[in-house]
Amino acid sequence: MPEENEELLDQITSSEYKYGFVTDIESESAPKGLNENTIRFISAKKNEPDWMLEYRLKAYRHWLTMETPKWANVAFPPIDYQDIIYYSAPKQKITPNSLDEIDPELRLTFEKLGISLQEQKRLTGVAVDAVMDSVSVATTFKAELAELGIIFCSMSEAVHEHPELIRKHLGSVVPYTDNYFTALNSAVFSDGSFCYIPEGVRCPMELSTYFRINAANTGQFERTLIVAEAGSYVSYLEGCTAPMRDEHQLHAAVVEISAFEKSEVKYSTVQNWYPGNKEGIGGIYNFVTKRGICQGDHAKISWTQVETGSAITWKYPSVILKGDYSVGEFYSVAVTNNMQQADTGTKMIHIGKHTRSRIVSKGISAGKSNNSYRGLVQVGRNAVKARNFSQCDSLLLGDQCGAHTFPYIEVKNSSAIVEHEATTSKIGEDQIFYCNQRGIDTEAAVALIINGFAKEVMNQLPMEFAVEAQKLLAISLEGSVG
Amino acid sequence: MHMLSIKNLQAGLEDKPILKGINLEIKAGEVHAIMGPNGSGKSTLASVLAGRQNFEVTAGSVDFLGKDLLDMAPEERAREGIFLAFQYPVEIPGVSTTNFIKAAVNETRKHRGLEALDAVGFLKMMKEKMKLVQIDQSLLSRSLNEGFSGGEKKRNEIFQMAMLEPKLAILDETDSGLDIDALRIVANGVNQYRNKDNSFLLVTHYQRLLDYIVPDFVHVLYNGRIVKSGTKELALELEEKGYDFIKSEWALAGE
Ligand SMILES: Nc1ncnc2c1ncn2[C@@H]1O[C@H](COP(=O)(O)OP(=O)(O)OP(=O)(O)O)[C@@H](O)[C@H]1O
Numbered sequence: 163m164p165e166e167n168e169e170l171l172d173q174i175t176s177s178e179y180k181y182g183f184v185t186d187i188e189s190e191s192a193p194k195g196l197n198e199n200t201i202r203f204i205s206a207k208k209n210e211p212d213w214m215l216e217y218r219l220k221a222y223r224h225w226l227t228m229e230t231p232k233w234a235n236v237a238f239p240p241i242d243y244q245d246i247i248y249y250s251a252p253k254q255k256i257t258p259n260s261l262d263e264i265d266p267e268l269r270l271t272f273e274k275l276g277i278s279l280q281e282q283k284r285l286t287g288v289a290v291d292a293v294m295d296s297v298s299v300a301t302t303f304k305a306e307l308a309e310l311g312i313i314f315c316s317m318s319e320a321v322h323e324h325p326e327l328i329r330k331h332l333g334s335v336v337p338y339t340d341n342y343f344t345a346l347n348s349a350v351f352s353d354g355s356f357c358y359i360p361e362g363v364r365c366p367m368e369l370s371t372y373f374r375i376n377a378a379n380t381g382q383f384e385r386t387l388i389v390a391e392a393g394s395y396v397s398y399l400e401g402c403t404a405p406m407r408d409e410h411q412l413h414a415a416v417v418e419i420s421a422f423e424k425s426e427v428k429y430s431t432v433q434n435w436y437p438g439n440k441e442g443i444g445g446i447y448n449f450v451t452k453r454g455i456c457q458g459d460h461a462k463i464s465w466t467q468v469e470t471g472s473a474i475t476w477k478y479p480s481v482i483l484k485g486d487y488s489v490g491e492f493y494s495v496a497v498t499n500n501m502q503q504a505d506t507g508t509k510m511i512h513i514g515k516h517t518r519s520r521i522v523s524k525g526i527s528a529g530k531s532n533n534s535y536r537g538l539v540q541v542g543r544n545a546v547k548a549r550n551f552s553q554c555d556s557l558l559l560g561d562q563c564g565a566h567t568f569p570y571i572e573v574k575n576s577s578a579i580v581e582h583e584a585t586t587s588k589i590g591e592d593q594i595f596y597c598n599q600r601g602i603d604t605e606a607a608v609a610l611i612i613n614g615f616a617k618e619v620m621n622q623l624p625m626e627f628a629v630e631a632q633k634l635l636a637i638s639l640e641g642s643v644g
Numbered sequence: 645m646h647m648l649s650i651k652n653l654q655a656g657l658e659d660k661p662i663l664k665g666i667n668l669e670i671k672a673g674e675v676h677a678i679m680g681p682n683g684s685g686k687s688t689l690a691s692v693l694a695g696r697q698n699f700e701v702t703a704g705s706v707d708f709l710g711k712d713l714l715d716m717a718p719e720e721r722a723r724e725g726i727f728l729a730f731q732y733p734v735e736i737p738g739v740s741t742t743n744f745i746k747a748a749v750n751e752t753r754k755h756r757g758l759e760a761l762d763a764v765g766f767l768k769m770m771k772e773k774m775k776l777v778q779i780d781q782s783l784l785s786r787s788l789n790e791g792f793s794g795g796e797k798k799r800n801e802i803f804q805m806a807m808l809e810p811k812l813a814i815l816d817e818t819d820s821g822l823d824i825d826a827l828r829i830v831a832n833g834v835n836q837y838r839n840k841d842n843s844f845l846l847v848t849h850y851q852r853l854l855d856y857i858v859p860d861f862v863h864v865l866y867n868g869r870i871v872k873s874g875t876k877e878l879a880l881e882l883e884e885k886g887y888d889f890i891k892s893e894w895a896l897a898g899e
Pocket residue numbers: 657662680681682683684685686687688689731
C-alpha cells in the first residue's frame with residue numbers, strides 16, 4: 163500500500179462520529195443492577211397491568227437459567243449485567259399533549275439528528291416515533307393514521323390502550339425463550355413502537371422510529387411489534403444514534419412482525435449507533451433479534467438494513483415463510499471500520515409451498531475490523547418448490563480487516579431450488595487511480611465505489627432515506643483504501 | 645508555447661529502474677507518437693506523467709504549462725488538463741458510466757471555476773460528444789467498463805477525453821484492439837479535437853494509426869530511453885525494418 167494512501171486512511175478513519183453529543187437533560191432512572199425489583203420498578207413506572215408484569219418476570223426467571231451465546235464470530239469481555247441501568251427516562255415536567263409541550267432540549271436533540279418532530283414533517287410525509295433512552299417521547303401523525311384505523315404509538319401506550327392486541331401478538335414471533343437477549347429484553351424492555359395496520363389498509367406514509375441512547379451506563383431494550391392484517395401494506399424505518407462514551411453500552415432490542423394473508427411489510431433500518439473510537443474503546447453492543455412471520459398465503463416481509471455503527475453488531479433479521487407462496491427478503495449493507503465487529507445475516511425458514519426468499523448481503527470491511535455474514539436457509543419437508551437465491555459479496559479496504567461468510571443450507575424437500583453466490587473483492591489501487599486520473603479525489607472515489615457496490619441494497623430503501631444512508635456509508639469509510 | 649517539458653526523467657519500481665533518463669518537449673498543438681518494443685517503458689512513462697504512485701521518480705523534472713507536474717496529486721494533474729487513455733481501462737462495478745463521467749466533468753469544472761453542470765446541461769454535452777466518437781447511449785448507462793468489449797473500453801476512453809477537454813491527452817495504445825471502422829472513428833474524434841491549443845502523446849505499435857492521426861514527431865523508446873526521434877517517416881521505417889536496427893545501433897553505441 164503506497165504510503166500516502168496509508169496516511170489518508172489514518173487521517174480519515176479517525177473522522178469524528180457526528181452524532182456523539184450528549185443532551186443535557188434531567189432524567190429519572192432505576193437504580194443500577196438487575197433483579198426482580200428492577201423489573202417491578204420498571205413495570206410500576208409504566209403503570210402496567212398485572213399480565214405484563216407477569217410476562218416480564220417469567221422472562222427474567224428464564225433468563226437466569228441461560229448463558230451468553232458464544233457461537234458468533236465476535237469477541238468481547240463478559241458483560242456485567244449488574245452494572246447497567248435498565249430504565250432511564252428524560253424527566254418531563256408534564257406528559258406532553260402536543261409536540262409543543264416537549265422539553266426544548268429534547269426537541270433540539272432530535273433536530274440535531276435531523277428528525278424534526280414538528281408538524282413540518284407533514285411535508286415529507288413521514289410519521290415518527292422518537293425513543294430517547296427508555297421511553298417514547300413523541301409520536302407524530304397519530305390522528306391522521308387513526309382515521310385509517312392504523313395504530314402507531316409507543317409500546318407503553320399500546321399496553322394500556324390495546325391490551326388485547328399486545329397480549330395476542332407480543333412474543334408470538336419471538337418468544338422470550340428464544341435466546342439469551344430476547345429473554346433479557348422481554349424482562350426489562352422499557353419502550354418501543356407498536357404498529358397495527360388493519361385489513362386491506364395501505365399505510366399512506368413511511369412509519370419511522372428513531373432510537374437515541376442518551377444517559378450514561380444505560381442499556382436500551384426496546385421492543386417493536388408490527389402487525390399487518392390481511393391485504394395491508396406498511397413501510398417502516400428505524401434509525402438510531404448514541405453519544406460517544408468510553409464505556410460500552412448494551413442495546414438488546416426485539417422486533418417482531420406478523421404478516422397475514424396477502425399483506426406486505428417492508429422494514430428498513432439505518433443503524434448508526436456509536437461505533438467506539440479507533441482503539442475500540444466505547445461503542446454500543448448491538449445484540450438484536452428481529453423476526454417476521456408470513457402467517458398467511460402470499461404474504462411478504464422484506465428486511466433492508468444499512469449497518470454502519472456499533473462496536474459489535476449481532477443480528478439476523480429473519481423470516482418464517484409459513485403461508486404458501488409467501489416471500490421473504492433480506493437486503494443488507496454492513497460496514498465495519500477500525501475495531502468494529504459485525505456478525506450479521508438472516509434466516510429464511512421455508513415451511514409453506516412455493517415460498518420464495520432472496521438474500522442480498524454486502525459486507526464492507528476497513529481498518530482492523532471483522533465482518534461476517536451468517537445465514538441459514540432452511541427448507542422444510544412440505545415446502546414444495548421453495549426457492550432461495552442468496553448473494554453475499556464482501557469488499558475489503560486495506561489488508562488488516564477480515565470478511566467471512568458462513569452460509570448454512572438445510573433442505574428437506576427435493577423440489578426446492580437453493581442458490582448461493584459469493585464474491586470477495588478489494589477496492590483496487592488501480593480503480594482509485596483511474597478515478598484520480600479523471601479528477602476525482604480518493605475520498606470521492608471510495609464513496610463512488612462503495613455506493614456502486616452497495617447499490618442493489620440502497621435501492622431498496624425508501625427514497626427519503628436513501629440519500630442519507632449513502633452519505634452515511636461514505637462518512638463511515640472515507641479514505642480507507644489500500 | 646511549451647506544453648510539457650520532460651528533463652532527464654528517471655523512474656521505476658523499488659528495485660527496478662524502468663525510465664532511465666527521458667527528455668521530451670511537447671509544444672501546444674503538437675502531436676507526438678511514441679513507439680518501441682514491448683516492455684520498453686511506454687506505459688510507465690504515461691503512468692508517471694499521470695501520477696501513478698507505485699512508480700518512484702528518482703531524478704529529473706517535468707514542467708507542465710509552467711507548473712511542476714511531479715509535485716501535483718494525480719487528481720490535480722487531471723484537473724489541470726492531463727488526460728490518460730489507459731491501455732487497460734479498469735472496471736468499476738455498480739457505478740454507471742454516465743454518473744462516473746458526470747462526477748469527473750464536474751470536478752474539473754469546479755477546478756476551473758465553472759459551475760457544476762445540471763442534468764440538462766450535462767445531457768446536452770453528452771449527446772454532442774457521443775456523436776463525435778459514435779458511442780452508444782446504452783453503453784453509457786452500464787457499469788463503468790464492466791463487461792465492455794476491448795474496443796468498447798477504448799472508445800469509452802476517447803469519449804471521456806472528449807467530455808473532459810484536456811490540454812494534453814496521452815493515449816496509451818488506444819488503437820490496439822480496435823477494428824478498422826472503430827480505429828477510423830477514434831482517429832476522427834482525435835482529429836476533430838486537435839487544435840493549436842492542445843497536444844497529444846500517442847503510444848502505439850502500429851504505423852496504421854499514424855495514417856489517420858498524422859504526428860508531428862515520432863520517438864522510439866527503448867530500454868527506458870528515447871533513442872531515436874524523427875518525423876512520421878520514422879514510423880514507416882520502423883514498420884519496414886522492425887526494431888532490430890535500433891537495437892543494434894544502440895548496442896554499437898556502447899550499452
Ligand atoms: N507493477 C509492475 N511490476 C513489475 N514490473 C513492472 C510493473 N510495471 C511495469 N513493469 C515492468 O516495467 C517494464 C516497462 O513496462 P511498460 O508497461 O512501461 O512497457 P510498455 O513499453 O508499455 O510495453 P507494451 O508495449 O507491452 O505495452 C516492463 O519490463 C514491465 O514488466
